[in-house]
Amino acid sequence: MASGNFCAKDNLNMSKPPTRIQKKNRSAILSAGLDVFSQFGFRGATLDQIAEAAGLSKPNLLYYFPSKEEIHQQLLSGLLHTWLDPLRTMKADGDPIQEILAYARRKLDLSRDYPRESRLFANEVLQGAPRLGESFPDLKSLVDEKAAVIQGWAKVGKIAEIDPHHLIFLIWAQTQHYADFDVQVRAVLECDDPYPQAATFMEHMLRRTLAP
Amino acid sequence: MASGNFCAKDNLNMSKPPTRIQKKNRSAILSAGLDVFSQFGFRGATLDQIAEAAGLSKPNLLYYFPSKEEIHQQLLSGLLHTWLDPLRTMKADGDPIQEILAYARRKLDLSRDYPRESRLFANEVLQGAPRLGESFPDLKSLVDEKAAVIQGWAKVGKIAEIDPHHLIFLIWAQTQHYADFDVQVRAVLECDDPYPQAATFMEHMLRRTLAP
DNA sequence: CGTTGCTTTGACCAGTTGGTCAAATCAAGA
DNA sequence: TCTTGATTTGACCAACTGGTCAAAGCAACG
Numbered sequence: 001m002a003s004g005n006f007c008a009k010d011n012l013n014m015s016k017p018p019t020r021i022q023k024k025n026r027s028a029i030l031s032a033g034l035d036v037f038s039q040f041g042f043r044g045a046t047l048d049q050i051a052e053a054a055g056l057s058k059p060n061l062l063y064y065f066p067s068k069e070e071i072h073q074q075l076l077s078g079l080l081h082t083w084l085d086p087l088r089t090m091k092a093d094g095d096p097i098q099e100i101l102a103y104a105r106r107k108l109d110l111s112r113d114y115p116r117e118s119r120l121f122a123n124e125v126l127q128g129a130p131r132l133g134e135s136f137p138d139l140k141s142l143v144d145e146k147a148a149v150i151q152g153w154a155k156v157g158k159i160a161e162i163d164p165h166h167l168i169f170l171i172w173a174q175t176q177h178y179a180d181f182d183v184q185v186r187a188v189l190e191c192d193d194p195y196p197q198a199a200t201f202m203e204h205m206l207r208r209t210l211a212p
Numbered sequence: 213m214a215s216g217n218f219c220a221k222d223n224l225n226m227s228k229p230p231t232r233i234q235k236k237n238r239s240a241i242l243s244a245g246l247d248v249f250s251q252f253g254f255r256g257a258t259l260d261q262i263a264e265a266a267g268l269s270k271p272n273l274l275y276y277f278p279s280k281e282e283i284h285q286q287l288l289s290g291l292l293h294t295w296l297d298p299l300r301t302m303k304a305d306g307d308p309i310q311e312i313l314a315y316a317r318r319k320l321d322l323s324r325d326y327p328r329e330s331r332l333f334a335n336e337v338l339q340g341a342p343r344l345g346e347s348f349p350d351l352k353s354l355v356d357e358k359a360a361v362i363q364g365w366a367k368v369g370k371i372a373e374i375d376p377h378h379l380i381f382l383i384w385a386q387t388q389h390y391a392d393f394d395v396q397v398r399a400v401l402e403c404d405d406p407y408p409q410a411a412t413f414m415e416h417m418l419r420r421t422l423a424p
Numbered sequence: 425c426g427t428t429g430c431t432t433t434g435a436c437c438a439g440t441t442g443g444t445c446a447a448a449t450c451a452a453g454a
Numbered sequence: 455t456c457t458t459g460a461t462t463t464g465a466c467c468a469a470c471t472g473g474t475c476a477a478a479g480c481a482a483c484g
Contacts (some may be wrong), residue, residue, distance in 0.1 A: 019451095023450090036433085046441070046442085047438080047441080047442060047443085048440085048441080048442095057443080058442085058443085059443085059445090062442085062443065066443095067442080068441095068442065068443090068444080
């Protein structure tokens with residue numbers, strides 16, 4: 001968003017359309033950065049690790065991104081938006097139970113399909129969200145808005161009277177758990193794909209929790 | 213020099229009872245290490261940070277612990293036991309709903325009272341639990357045992373038919389969320405202490421999920 | 425008082441870190 | 455083909471990393 005274009009290398013600024021090589025290498029670096037940052041956090045990750053994972057030399061990597069910070073920032077910037085998208089599509093005029101169930105389902109799919117992004121986010125929040133704190137007001141306003149919708153449903157008796165914020169936290173917690181604590185889940189279940197059972201369980205739990 | 217003892221410093225090995233100073237400094241170091249490791253993970257934490265947080269010089273810190281690894285290991289060693297203790301005290305011959313509710317409650321208290329420990333654990337698991345993986349078999353057997361108890365309750369109709377493993381995951385996820393994602397929870401709620409509401413919500417959710 | 429052994433520290437070390445730079449290489453259009 | 459600009463790299467740097475060591479300080483006990 002609003003790339004102020006500080007890029008040190010003049011030949012790489014976004015005034016011209018990116019070449020094929022630029023596209024390929026930039027995305028390779030971002031994917032490698034996602035791998036490494038999501039596992040070790042910002043401070044624990046090293047440029048050498050990222051460069052090797054991307055199949056580039058370190059100076060070459062720094063040719064495409066001006067700094068470690070910039071790679072990380074780039075990864076974070078789109079993250080919160082993607083992460084909140086399922087919540088955003090929850091509509092006040094739909095069937096309450098179905099809307100909430102669908103939201104939880106979409107969030108669980110996100111955990112299954114983008115576990116690295118989930119862990120990157122978890123790492124960032126664990127460290128106190130120093131590079132994400134600016135986005136928290138937006139987060140809060142969206143959550144407050146949807147919490148009001150849920151509370152509206154509760155007021156007219158369509159769902160049980162519950163604390164809507166903590167319901168959202170419940171869905172966040174449960175869905176992200178399967179991505180962030182993947183190794184633990186797999187160690188306990190000894191199962192290739194816990195997601196089908198997780199989806200069934202979550203639906204059962206939500207239906208009962210929400211029933212008027 | 214080439215002593216078979218693990219501890220590099222001979223005067224610090226545990227053959228003698230620790231002095232007052234040793235006790236004080238060792239615990240100061242462990243507390244500081246908990247602060248730093250829980251925020252930045254093993255790789256992201258530095259000895260300088262820990263030493264400063266403990267109010268000691270780096271060489272002095274290394275006088276009490278032979279390495280960074282050892283401090284971390286010391287912190288992890290007791291962790292899993294403490295963490296699983298609430299689950300361990302869940303008794304098959306109690307009232308099912310009350311037993312599960314009490315377990316969840318104890319786990320939530322742990323998140324409230326020991327958030328650093330929760331985050332240390334989260335950081336470790338996020339990184340693939342490289343220094344914890346050995347303990348996972350014990351974890352699995354305890355969880356399997358308790359899952360069998362829960363399933364027994366379900367079989368005789370005392371609680372609803374649910375997947376016991378995912379019920380345990382649900383409790384883990386929800387309780388740890390309040391410790392690990394503390395900054396996010398506070399940013400959304402703008403509230404000093406989310407735990408009373410969290411406890412009420414969790415009880416509501418569990419009662420409805422478990423009702424036969 | 426002096427001795428003894430615990431405690432603390434400044435100086436130091438080798439390896440790693442994020443990052444720079446000039447020079448070399450490569451790709452593609454004229 | 456040659457030229458031009460994009461791409462890649464080896465050598466390098468200052469700051470930081472985990473860790474060592476000898477020497478200095480300190481407490482307590484006889």
